[in-house]
Each structure stands twice: as structure tokens, then as C-alpha cells.
Amino acid sequence: MAIALLYNVLIFLVAAVLIVPLVKRLGLGEVLGYLVAGVVIGPSALGLVPDADAVLQFSQVGIVFLLFVIGLELKPARLKLMRKAVFHFGSLQVAVTTTLLTGLALLAGLSPAAALVVGFSLGLCSTPLVLQLLGERGELGSRHGRYAFALLLFQDIAAIPVLAAIPLLAGGASLGGDWTHLLAEVLIAVGAFVGLIVGGRYLLRPLFRFAAGTRSREVFAGTALLVVIGAALLMELAGLSMALGAFIAGVLLADSEYRHSIEADIEPFRGLLLGLFFMAVGMTAQIGLLAEKPGLALGLAAGLLAAKWLAMTLSARLYRRDWKTALNLGALLSQGGEFGFVLLTAAGAAGLLDASLVGLLVLVVSLSMAATPVLFLLHARLIRPLLKADRPRRDYDRPPPIGPQIIIAGFGRFGQIMGRILQGLKIPYTVLDSNAERVDVVRRYGNDIYFGDASRLDLLEAAGADKARVMVVAIGDIETSMRIVQRVKRRFPHLRVYARARDRYHAQLLMRAEVTYIIRELLPASLELTREVLVGVGISREQASHTVETFRPHDERALKRQLEVFGNKREQIQTIQQAARELEELFEADEDIATTAPERPPERRGTT
Structure with missing residues (x-):
């Protein structure tokens, strides 16, 4: 048989x-x-x-x-x-x-x-x-x-x-x-x-x-x-x-x-x-x-x-x-x-x-x-x-094997800021972006960028991933970002992966994938604006800055606790509610943080 x-x-x-x-x-x-x-x-x-x-x-x-x-x-x-x-x-x-x-x-x-x-x-x-x-x-x-x-x-x-x-x-x-x-x-x-x-x-x-x-x-x-x-x-x-x-x-x-x-x-x-x-x-x-x-x-x-x-x-x-x-x-x-x-x-x-x-x-x-x-x-x-043909599909570029230290996947608003700093420091890097129009626009300003899908292992090898030290995933789409991270982790384990997270859920997925460093794209800007809002309602700048800096590590700890119950919606909700109560207690216990709203300034009356 x-x-x-x-x-x-x-x-x-x-x-x-x-x-x-x-x-x-x-x-x-x-x-x-x-x-x-x-x-x-x-x-x-x-x-x-x-x-x-x-x-x-x-x-x-x-x-x-x-x-x-x-x-x-x-x-x-x-x-x-x-x-x-x-x-x-x-x-x-x-x-x-x-x-x-x-x-x-x-x-x-x-x-x-x-x-x-x-x-x-x-x-x-x-x-x-x-x-x-x-x-x-x-x-x-x-x-x-x-x-x-x-x-x-x-x-x-x-x-x-x-x-x-x-x-x-x-x-x-x-x-x-x-x-x-x-x-x-x-x-x-x-x-x-x-x-x-x-x-x-x-x-x-x-x-x-x-x-x-x-x-x-x-x-x-x-x-x-x-x-x-x-x-x-x-x-x-x-x-x-x-x-x-x-x-x-x-x-x-x-x-x-x-x-x-x-x-x-x-x-x-x-x-x-x-x-x-x-x-x-x-x-x-x-x-x-x-x-x-x-x-x-x-x-x-x-x-x-x-x-x-x-x-x-x-x-x-x-x-x-x-x-x-x-x-x-x-x-x-x-x-x-x-x-x-x-x-x-x-x-x-x-x-x-x-x-x-x-x-x-x-x-x-x-x-x-x-x-x-x-x-x-x-x-x-x-x-x-x-028949009336669609615009011909453009072939992916083949980056030259220049041996860059850094590979950046995605060159939108997020990745371009990093690229400008690296270029100013004369640190070689290679950019892969799957948006053909963006690639053409960025190239007009003299930047080295290649049209390609960073989840394709053959393109990553051509871009020098086997010799690079750092991989930056600056893509906001969660599905694409995770596909790149998982493939890079399997094929190029030596690469230190730094990633942009679209939201808390994306950040938790990246944490589960053991990404080296994660930045939530809206967190720094949100904290900065929150600080200015607190100043705008009458809280001193020192108190506002201290409040924001107290919130940041608390939020990181809460995120890690939510990661432990990832996928369990009921426990996720309980963890979020517990974190909110802990934040209130943390603010109340800190004498340098104003926990009551400042008095509203008198309205200015004018003529029109």
C-alpha cells in the first residue's frame, strides 16, 4: 500500500x-x-x-x-x-x-x-x-x-x-x-x-x-x-x-x-x-x-x-x-x-x-x-x-548595490523628514516606495528613491538589505507594514527594524513582531498640541510640560498591559478603563500637576 x-x-x-x-x-x-x-x-x-x-x-x-x-x-x-x-x-x-x-x-x-x-x-x-x-x-x-x-x-x-x-x-x-x-x-x-x-x-x-x-x-x-x-x-x-x-x-x-x-x-x-x-x-x-x-x-x-x-x-x-x-x-x-x-x-x-x-x-x-x-x-x-489601453504598468526599479546603512520603506511625509536629516548628515540610505507618482516628484528634487514594493525580498536584496544595518518601515497602511516587517524579520534577522505605527492597534502588532523601536505617528504631535492647549487655558508652561511628560510613560505602560490581553476585547476594555483611573490618581497625587480647570478669563466685549 x-x-x-x-x-x-x-x-x-x-x-x-x-x-x-x-x-x-x-x-x-x-x-x-x-x-x-x-x-x-x-x-x-x-x-x-x-x-x-x-x-x-x-x-x-x-x-x-x-x-x-x-x-x-x-x-x-x-x-x-x-x-x-x-x-x-x-x-x-x-x-x-x-x-x-x-x-x-x-x-x-x-x-x-x-x-x-x-x-x-x-x-x-x-x-x-x-x-x-x-x-x-x-x-x-x-x-x-x-x-x-x-x-x-x-x-x-x-x-x-x-x-x-x-x-x-x-x-x-x-x-x-x-x-x-x-x-x-x-x-x-x-x-x-x-x-x-x-x-x-x-x-x-x-x-x-x-x-x-x-x-x-x-x-x-x-x-x-x-x-x-x-x-x-x-x-x-x-x-x-x-x-x-x-x-x-x-x-x-x-x-x-x-x-x-x-x-x-x-x-x-x-x-x-x-x-x-x-x-x-x-x-x-x-x-x-x-x-x-x-x-x-x-x-x-x-x-x-x-x-x-x-x-x-x-x-x-x-x-x-x-x-x-x-x-x-x-x-x-x-x-x-x-x-x-x-x-x-x-x-x-x-x-x-x-x-x-x-x-x-x-x-x-x-x-x-x-x-x-x-x-x-x-x-x-x-x-x-x-482596445483602449490603460496606462502601462511601470516595472519596479532595481536599486544599485551601494551598500547603504539604512533602507527606508515608504517616503511620504513621515519618511521624507528622516531622509532630509540623513542627507544633511551625508549618511547613505536607500528608499523604496510603491507610489510611482511620488517617486517621480521626489526625484525632481534630487533625492535617491526607487519605485518598488518593499515586501518583495528580491528587491530588498537588490537594495542591499543583506549589508544594511537598519530598516525603517515608514508606511502607514497596517497590512503592508506588517507584511514587510514579518518578511524582513524572517529573511534578514540582522536588520534592526524601526517602524511607524498608525495607531495603538498597529503598535501592538509591531510589538508582537519584536520590532526594535516603534513610534506612533500622531503621539508626539498630539502631546505637543496638548501642552500648548493647557498653556492656552491658563496653566503655566512648566506645569503643562510636566503633565505631558508624566502622561507619556504612563501611556507606554498601559500599552504594554493591553498587549498582554491582545485579541480579548472584554479584557482590553477593562484594561483601558483601569488605565484611565490610574491616570486620574497619578495626576491627583502629583503636586506639580493642576488637576482642576483654571478659572475662565473674563470675556472681552467689543464693537463690530
Whole structure:
């Protein structure tokens, strides 16, 4: 058993190592390479791994990890902003595509129920394929990338009730019994969905806090795997999508302080299992059927691609998107998807579709998935240049290896003050800033600054991080700042990291990351202005200065106490209230601090 398992693993690795780089070198992308590798080792070709269906079942875990990582990238606030794109645009696209494909299925002679299932099943797209293509080209954050993700998310949700309704459409049981069974399944699904959200909201942070407290990377990684697989399994047992469960778990952790560490631990599993999924899809392709009926199979695949391209482009235009976005979506989302395999197989098992038709349609979906990387590449090279192009994306600069003592990440108002002082002292430093316009403006004044993302390790190495002594993170965005700090701490442990904190929460995150020195950006200015306000209401300057200097260490101590109960909202509130009482007592006990408001000076009356 163990030898057979190791043999299969060896076959997959050899196929991936030999075939994927070759296909990628041809400019066709990794996805097509995995699909080709699967076809080569599958039952239809060399037959090195005969049980393709079992591999496909297991490889679904790759989609689970992919959706979990995507969920980590989506904060709940951002997901809330996407709700219109998900539900409005998603429902419009599914309606248009299903209507068109159902009509074509009716013309082919299928019954209305069978045509509806076929139309909806073929209308679904491949989530891992599309997201992998977007990731390879760096277009996940583009306009069409955001809309593509919204559509894929809605399709995954919409497929669930259709899967439950297939037995009803097949008419395999009495109507009353089916409706009762369907209602029970819906209630179970809703209960599991709500339970996952509520339980995850209150249990996930304490769970990861406990795992982080062990200071064991293996325990922390195991906890991340437990959450992903547990959430996916819960949704699967409730009759929902495993990927949906993993996605929800990711979203619940998107705002947590452990997000980047979780993503770093999950990423290797995601990449390997996703590659395995694409190889499994290639293995299940019935090449023998393609050899028997090449004209029919290729014709249906081409027809599916053309029909879905038309439906997707039309849906985007009806949703009032520009032609460039509509055509990008049409080229990207014209294939069938892995959920189509599930629905078509279920329809065949329920007797709604013939087994031969199911096999043919599964082959058509596989061919459409294999064709998508090539078609999208052709679209990017031939069609996009004809459209009104966006401003070309600027490549990051490559700083010369000058061996600076200091590297500054972010050169806004905060970083520029430091840069002026260092320049005046003739201390060499290198600046990395991801705002291209700011880089151009600052360069006009003769400053050395380079356009680049300071969280990229290759750019930090090019900037001389291995030789520098100090890293200054002068970026106000909490997420970006923490990503830089964590990566620098892992890769360049010798660097002393000094960081700007946007607020107390940011400061606590930096303290947990063991940053050498932290300055809260508004604290010095706030204390300075408070001192002047106290003077302005009649308190002597000496008393005002003493009051502010007494407050500063008290606030630092309070911040450290709040750090001890970080993540526990109730204890945080109690600690803040206790600190406020201690401050009042501290001021009352200090004879040099005026604890009562000075008398209001008489109002000056004048004429206007």
C-alpha cells in the first residue's frame, strides 16, 4: 500500500517536473502544463496512474486551499463592498448564460429538465483555472480580475441549490417527499453556514493565539490545516461546497494578526494540491472518446467556448461595463468548470441524462478548460492592443548595490523628514516606495528613491538589505507594514527594524513582531498640541510640560498591559478603563500637576 502510494507520488512529481516547465517555456502557462501532464500519465495515454476519479476526488482539496487563501486576502469590509458585483452581476451572468445554453440544449433534442441541468452545468466556470491564470499574469487586482472573482463566487453559491434540486427534476421520488427532504437539507445547510460564521468569529482567534503561544511552527501550521480542512468538511457534510467553507474561514481570519503567518504556512500546500487538481482533470479526459468522435467533441467544445464568450460579454455590457472589461471577461470565463463535472455526474446518477451523454459533456468541459490558457494568451496578445489601453504598468526599479546603512520603506511625509536629516548628515540610505507618482516628484528634487514594493525580498536584496544595518518601515497602511516587517524579520534577522505605527492597534502588532523601536505617528504631535492647549487655558508652561511628560510613560505602560490581553476585547476594555483611573490618581497625587480647570478669563466685549 505504502509502496503504491509512493509510486503514484513519484509519477506525479516526475510528470510535473518534466512537462510543466516545457509547456511554460512555450508561453502557454502552468495550468495547461499540468493538464497535459495529467493526460500523459492518465488512463487514456500511458496509464501510469489508472484511478483518475480517485485522484480527482482527493485533489479537490487544492481548490479548498485556494479559496481559503483568497478569503485571507478579502477583509469583511471589502467583501461587503463586493456584494453588488457578486449578487447583481453574478445573477445576471448566470441567468444569461444558462438561458442561452439551455436553449441550445433544447434545440439538440433534450427534455426541458435535462436541458436546464445541462445549460446550468456548462454555464459554470473553473474557479482554480481562472484564478491561476489571473495570478500568473498579476491581474487578480485588475478590474476584470475583481469581476471574475465575484462571478466565480456567485456560481459556487448558486450551484448548491441546483445540485440539491436534481433529484426533483429527475422525478425519481414523490413530490411531497422530495420537498420535505429538500427543506431538511436547506435547514441543515443554513445551520452549518451560520454555525461556521458564529463559531469562527469567536473561536478562531483564541485557537491561533494558543497555537502561537506554543512557539512551535509545526503546531501553528497544523492549526492552520485543521481550520481549513475542518471548515471544508463541515460544509461538505451539510451538503454545501467545501470550497465555500474554506473561503468563509479565510474571510473570518482576514482581519486577524495571524493572517500573514497562516498564509505563509498554507501556500506550499495550496500550490502542490492545485497542480494535482489540474493533472487529475487531464487524467479524466476521455481521449479514447475524442479519438472516436473528434469532430463532435471538438465541435461541441468550440461551440461551448463561443456561446459562453458571447453570453459573458453580453452580460458585462448589460451590467454597463466597458468593452475592454467585457471582452477580457469573455476570454477568461468561456470554459466549463469542475463543478460542472459534479452536476453532470449527479444528473447521470439520477437518470436525468444518459451515461454516454455525461461522458461526452465531461470531455467537452475538459477540452474547454485545456483551451482557455491558449485562448486567453491569444486574447492578451492580439485583442487587448486593439482596445483602449490603460496606462502601462511601470516595472519596479532595481536599486544599485551601494551598500547603504539604512533602507527606508515608504517616503511620504513621515519618511521624507528622516531622509532630509540623513542627507544633511551625508549618511547613505536607500528608499523604496510603491507610489510611482511620488517617486517621480521626489526625484525632481534630487533625492535617491526607487519605485518598488518593499515586501518583495528580491528587491530588498537588490537594495542591499543583506549589508544594511537598519530598516525603517515608514508606511502607514497596517497590512503592508506588517507584511514587510514579518518578511524582513524572517529573511534578514540582522536588520534592526524601526517602524511607524498608525495607531495603538498597529503598535501592538509591531510589538508582537519584536520590532526594535516603534513610534506612533500622531503621539508626539498630539502631546505637543496638548501642552500648548493647557498653556492656552491658563496653566503655566512648566506645569503643562510636566503633565505631558508624566502622561507619556504612563501611556507606554498601559500599552504594554493591553498587549498582554491582545485579541480579548472584554479584557482590553477593562484594561483601558483601569488605565484611565490610574491616570486620574497619578495626576491627583502629583503636586506639580493642576488637576482642576483654571478659572475662565473674563470675556472681552467689543464693537463690530
